[in-house]
Amino acid sequence: MSKLADLVPKVRSKNAGPFWLTVDVFCGAPDVFARVSSGLDTARVADAFRIDPTSLKRFDMPDLNVVKFSLPRPAIQGTIFDRDMHGASFAQIIGEIDI
Structure with a gap:
């Protein structure tokens, strides 16, 4: 088994508005x-x-060789409870999954 981040060129996470995040796995x-x-x-x-x-x-987008996930933000963007306004840290979480 290998970690996802070791198999793919890039895993990126970012905002998808104040209530959602998106994580892209570029294969x-x-x-x-x-x-x-x-x-x-x-x-x-x-x-x-x-x-x-x-x-x-x-x-799953085979024409682009990308797997994309969208998820609700744990806290609304910009509130006192938001620990990652840009959503960038979520890529690290998924990158650690063994495949």
Whole structure:
């Protein structure tokens, strides 16, 4: 098994508005996309983010070799409880998942 971040060229997370975050897994090549797409279980991703799996939206885009996840922010952006206004730290969480 390998960590996701070791298999792909880039994992990026960012804002998708004040209530949502998006995490993009750029696989680079079709063979890597196939491995990531089949090996990255949505329930495991939800567990890593500590959210209900029904709250996590997943988009597999084989034409772009990208797997994308959208999830509700743990705190509304810019509030006193928001620890990451740009949503950049969420890429590290998913990058640690073994595939």
